[in-house]
Amino acid sequence: xxxxxxxxxxxxxxxxxxxxxxxxxxxxxxxxxxxxxxxxxxxxxxxxxxxxxxxxxxxxxxxxxxxxxxxxxxxxxxxxxxxxxxxxxxxxxxxxxxxxxxxxxxxxxxxxxxxxxxxxxxxxxxxxxxxxxxxxxxxxxxxxxxxxxxxxxxxxxxxxxxxxxxxxxxxxxxxxxxxx
Amino acid sequence: xxxxxxxxxxxxxxxxxxxxxxxxxxxxxxxxxxxxxxxxxxxxxxxxxxxxxxxxxxxxxxxxxxxxxxxxxxxxxxxxxxxxxxxxxxxxxxxxxxxxxxxxxxxxxxxxxxxxxxxxxxxxxxxxxxxxxxxxxxxxxxxxxxxxxxxxxxxxxxxxxxxxxxxxxxxxxxxxxxxxxxxxxxxxxxxxxxxxxxxxxxxxxxxxxxxxxxxxxxxxxxx
Numbered sequence: 179x180x181x182x183x184x185x186x187x188x189x190x191x192x193x194x195x196x197x198x199x200x201x202x203x204x205x206x207x208x209x210x211x212x213x214x215x216x217x218x219x220x221x222x223x224x225x226x227x228x229x230x231x232x233x234x235x236x237x238x239x240x241x242x243x244x245x246x247x248x249x250x251x252x253x254x255x256x257x258x259x260x261x262x263x264x265x266x267x268x269x270x271x272x273x274x275x276x277x278x279x280x281x282x283x284x285x286x287x288x289x290x291x292x293x294x295x296x297x298x299x300x301x302x303x304x305x306x307x308x309x310x311x312x313x314x315x316x317x318x319x320x321x322x323x324x325x326x327x328x329x330x331x332x333x334x335x336x337x338x339x340x341x342x343x344x345x346x347x348x349x350x351x352x353x354x355x356x357x358x
Numbered sequence: 359x360x361x362x363x364x365x366x367x368x369x370x371x372x373x374x375x376x377x378x379x380x381x382x383x384x385x386x387x388x389x390x391x392x393x394x395x396x397x398x399x400x401x402x403x404x405x406x407x408x409x410x411x412x413x414x415x416x417x418x419x420x421x422x423x424x425x426x427x428x429x430x431x432x433x434x435x436x437x438x439x440x441x442x443x444x445x446x447x448x449x450x451x452x453x454x455x456x457x458x459x460x461x462x463x464x465x466x467x468x469x470x471x472x473x474x475x476x477x478x479x480x481x482x483x484x485x486x487x488x489x490x491x492x493x494x495x496x497x498x499x500x501x502x503x504x505x506x507x508x509x510x511x512x513x514x515x516x517x518x519x520x521x522x523x524x525x526x527x528x529x530x531x532x533x534x535x536x537x538x539x540x541x542x543x544x545x546x547x548x549x550x551x552x553x554x555x556x557x558x559x560x561x562x563x564x565x566x567x568x569x570x571x572x573x574x575x576x577x578x579x580x581x
Contacts, residue, residue, distance in 0.1 A: 197388065204384055212379035221379065222387060229391045230506065231513075259509060262527075263534055295372055314370045342366050349369065356368040357361070 181245050188236055200229055203246060206316070207253045213311045214257045215264070224260050228253040247325035250318075254308060254326045261304055291352050298348035302341055309334055310341035397503060465516035470568065472507055476529055477564045479504060480555060483536060487548045501537040508533060525567055528558045 187195030207228050212221035231252050239248050299307060308327065312318040313334075318326070323334040349356065479500055508530050517523040535551045555561065 200388055200391070201384070204382055204387065208382035208387075209379045213377045216377040218380065222383065222390075225382065225387055226390050226394065227506065227509065229387075230394050231510070233391075233395060234510070255513070256509070259512070259530075263530055292372065292375065295369065296376060299373065299376055310373075311376075315373050315376060342362075342369070345369050346362060346365050349365075353361075353365055356372070357364045 182241070185236060185239065185245065188233070196233065199232075199245075203249050204229070206246075207249065210250070210253060210312065210316055211257050211260075213315060214308065215260060220260060220264070224253070224256050227256045227260075231256065243325045247322055250322065250326035251328065258304065258308070291349070291355065294349060294352065295345070298345050301348070302344060306337050306341040306344070309337040310345070313338050314342075394502075394506065462515060465511075465514050468514075469511055469516040469522060472504070472511060473525075473564055473568055476504055476533075477561070477568065479536075480532065480561060480564070484552060484555060484561070487552050497536055497539070501533045505530065505533045505537055522567065525560075525563050528560050528563065532558070532560055 184195055184199060188199055204225065208221055208225045211224035211228075212218070215221050215224065228249070232249055235252070239245065243251075299310065302310065305327070309323055312323050312326070313320065320331045320334040320338075323329075324331045327334070329337075346353075479497070483497055508526055511517060512523065512526050512530070517526060532551070532555055535554060539547060539551060
């Protein structure tokens with residue numbers, strides 16, 4: 179895709195170009211929103227909000243990163259706002275220690291391991307969770323994550339290192355089962 | 359490969375199932391995005407919240423009161439106040455001397471206009487919730503549109519003002535609840551939303567944030 183040409187067509191209000199831009203990025207935006215919110219409605223709302231903002235703000239895009247990275251920056255901002263709102267509504271975020279205490283019986287069946295992993299991921303501070311999900315689950319590169327979250331590549335790597343360490347700690351009881 | 363590396367790899371593999379997304383509803387989402395953009399760019403009259411006749415009367419009365427108070431201040435104050443107005447105009451000129459300040463003022467106007475709309479919606483919602491007459495069709499659309507504007511304002515320089523940013527966050531929470539309200543007459547849910555508005559003192563903060571007159575002098579001519 180010739181990005182500058184596509185952007186110019188979108189800015190000129192070419193409906194086919196708008197749809198082309200949307201089609202090229204919607205899956206990755208939706209997947210990230212869903213992985214982070216775990217809710218279909220919220221993921222759709224975040225995706226919708228992201229693209230409305232992208233079309234409103236596209237004129238401000240200066241090409242300092244790829245269009246994809248810029249769109250993911252908008253998406254991560256929308257998702258973080260959404261998570262903050264949900265947290266305020268439900269006050270559900272669980273401290274790490276509390277998550278580690280749940281179902282703390284070594285060697286339980288796999289569903290319990292999955293449940294523990296889920297709790298441990300959700301107990302990560304939101305930036306660490308975002309980096310872990312983007313890198314280890316959705317396959318973003320550190321360059322893409324840095325661009326999207328507005329952090330240096332090194333910070334993204336450090337955050338991933340910390341997230342993994344916390345997950346290893348939270349799942350220490352299952353280490354044998356996991357690597358066995 | 360260290361023990362940690364092996365554990366990381368196993369966690370990564372297991373995490374692939376973490377909140378595995380379904381296929382996105384691409385066409386439906388595209389339709390909603392287009393509809394939202396159309397609303398956003400539609401002529402102003404079409405986007406406005408449809409107020410009921412009695413609200414128009416109340417708004418008219420309030421406007422008459424504001425004008426009356428303003429006339430009273432000018433007529434009672436006499437020449438002394440003329441000086442104040444002139445000084446304010448001079449101050450306003452100085453304030454708008456730079457483009458940055460003009461832009462800031464423009465964002466402030468947008469925020470003020472936005473807060474006015476939110477106040478109208480929340481007033482009507484609170485009154486109708488008290489009567490148990492909330493029909494969600496009337497509120498969902500306006501709440502969603504105000505929600506989008508809220509998020510745009512939160513990303514704008516207007517949110518550099520910490521008090522305004524906090525107010526926008528409180529409003530966002532309330533609007534999310536109103537937009538999500540199913541409108542099925544669930545009194546408990548309605549009560550929860552009304553309680554949320556009260557607990558956060560949203561109306562009080564809104565009224566405190568809104569200028570008492572119309573557009574402040576310092577903001578005139580910024581757009």
